[in-house]
Amino acid sequence: MTASRYPYYPGCSLQHRSHAYQQSTEAIARSLGFELAEIDDWNCCGATEYFSVNRLPAYALVARNLALAADQGAEEIVVPCSACFLNLHKTDKNMKLYPELGSKVNKALAAGNLHYEPGTVKVRHLLEMILTDIGVDRLKDRTRRPLYGLKLAPYYGCLVARPDSVFDSTEQPTAMDKMLEALGAQVVPFSLKTFCCGGHMTQISEETALDMIHRIVKCAADSGADALVTLCPMCQLNLDVYQEAANRYFETSYQVPVLFFTQVIGVALGLSPKELGFGQEFVDARVLLDKIQDVPPPRATPARRSKQALPMPAMPE
Amino acid sequence: MDHTPRALFAMISAGLEDEVLSSNTPWYCVSCYACTTRCPQNIPITDIMYTLKEMAIRAGRYDHPHAAKFSETFIGFVEQRGRSFEAGLATRYHLFHHPQQVIKLGIMGMGMLRRNRLPLRPKSIRQIDQLQAILAEAKALAAKEVEA
Numbered sequence: 001m002t003a004s005r006y007p008y009y010p011g012c013s014l015q016h017r018s019h020a021y022q023q024s025t026e027a028i029a030r031s032l033g034f035e036l037a038e039i040d041d042w043n044c045c046g047a048t049e050y051f052s053v054n055r056l057p058a059y060a061l062v063a064r065n066l067a068l069a070a071d072q073g074a075e076e077i078v079v080p081c082s083a084c085f086l087n088l089h090k091t092d093k094n095m096k097l098y099p100e101l102g103s104k105v106n107k108a109l110a111a112g113n114l115h116y117e118p119g120t121v122k123v124r125h126l127l128e129m130i131l132t133d134i135g136v137d138r139l140k141d142r143t144r145r146p147l148y149g150l151k152l153a154p155y156y157g158c159l160v161a162r163p164d165s166v167f168d169s170t171e172q173p174t175a176m177d178k179m180l181e182a183l184g185a186q187v188v189p190f191s192l193k194t195f196c197c198g199g200h201m202t203q204i205s206e207e208t209a210l211d212m213i214h215r216i217v218k219c220a221a222d223s224g225a226d227a228l229v230t231l232c233p234m235c236q237l238n239l240d241v242y243q244e245a246a247n248r249y250f251e252t253s254y255q256v257p258v259l260f261f262t263q264v265i266g267v268a269l270g271l272s273p274k275e276l277g278f279g280q281e282f283v284d285a286r287v288l289l290d291k292i293q294d295v296p297p298p299r300a301t302p303a304r305r306s307k308q309a310l311p312m313p314a315m316p317e
Numbered sequence: 318m319d320h321t322p323r324a325l326f327a328m329i330s331a332g333l334e335d336e337v338l339s340s341n342t343p344w345y346c347v348s349c350y351a352c353t354t355r356c357p358q359n360i361p362i363t364d365i366m367y368t369l370k371e372m373a374i375r376a377g378r379y380d381h382p383h384a385a386k387f388s389e390t391f392i393g394f395v396e397q398r399g400r401s402f403e404a405g406l407a408t409r410y411h412l413f414h415h416p417q418q419v420i421k422l423g424i425m426g427m428g429m430l431r432r433n434r435l436p437l438r439p440k441s442i443r444q445i446d447q448l449q450a451i452l453a454e455a456k457a458l459a460a461k462e463v464e465a
Binding site: 017018019041046051054055105108109112113162170171198199203212241281282 | 345348350389395442
């Protein structure tokens with residue numbers, strides 16, 4: 001572990017609809033021995049809304065947070081929400097990449113007696129920070145209640161995997177997969193792990209949104225997953241709160257709980273479900289706790305080729 | 318969606334400004350960046366969609382008023398308080414733009430309330446004057462950009 005006290009940008013969602021993410025993040029931080037120090041007087045990142053209406057004020061809004069963090073002595077900033085992560089990361093990157101933009105943003109910041117030198121604060125997503133600084137091995141060591149028998153679909157969504165991947169791949173990231181396996185869970189093959197949940201689309205064209213939500217939930221259920229694991233408040237909201245609406249629209253009856261990865265880590269660390277915000281979800285996730293077994297399930301032996309099967313093709317001599 | 322993104326970009330190349338700005342296609346963009354990472358020509362498609370929305374609002378020609386109003390309502394709260402406010406956003410946006418959906422939304426809202434997921438009191442930052450001064454200056458600079 002490189003630091004024990006991390007400057008922290010929680011974002012609006014964690015204080016509103018995704019309180020379970022905040023609670024479980026704080027709980028595992030205590031348990032794993034690191035501290036999250038909130039940036040004083042941070043403001044909203046503008047989500048995906050501000051950039052589509054007025055670009056320069058959108059950058060200035062985000063940059064105020066970076067300037068505050070730098071003034072408060074932060075060299076890095078840990079962000080649990082994917083949209084906040086993207087906006088902070090993108091602003092820092094583009095201010096450097098396009099000096100003209102950088103100087104205009106700083107001109108705006110000067111109206112509030114602030115200045116930000118791009119590159120000063122490294123923007124990190126909470127998952128990346130846990131995987132890099134704490135690491136899979138340490139998580140494995142600290143596991144008190146291995147998640148044996150639990151089948152999980154790792155869902156990365158968009159804004160951490162893209163456009164600037166902080167993981168191994170923008171198309172097929174596996175970082176969270178490895179983490180869940182280290183905690184004892186079984187990771188199901190899940191082809192829609194970076195498919196979009198629809199973001200704000202439920203408010204704009206509900207049918208479009210329900211179709212996207214339905215695809216992800218169906219894919220997870222078809223893969224045999226007991227639950228979806230997310231790292232973003234918007235993804236959790238769409239897949240969980242709108243799952244019932246999608247069921248009604250498509251005449252299906254999926255009941256796939258949607259957890260934050262911090263809740264999953266917390267269960268494995270042996271923390272209590274209440275402390276981790278269980279019970280705030282619409283699709284009850286408490287049933288998962290009963291599915292955890294005491295011993296690892298036997299490994300499935302690969303099916304043998306039947307004696308009657310046709311011969312395998314061979315290269316000509 | 319009026320045009321596929323490919324068609325829309327061909328229309329931009331062909332200079333069909335009116336048709337491009339009144340297309341509803343950019344308003345269906347969910348900012349997932351899948352196109353941006355996959356484009357073999359490295360075109361930042363998501364950011365261009367943002368720019369098209371901004372230009373369409375400025376020209377008063379957008380075809381998807383709901384999406385623009387949703388963004389503007391969201392931003393209104395942020396500019397006023399420095400934080401987003403979901404209970405207020407949902408109520409204000411739906412009352413003015415989707416009154417027929419208020420009951421449906423109310424049912425979901427009750428579910429959110431019961432689970433402690435919808436605080437009814439908005440949060441504000443301390444130095445809201447500072448933020449507003451920054452945004453006012455940024456808006457003035459943006460307006461100058463448009464003139465130039």
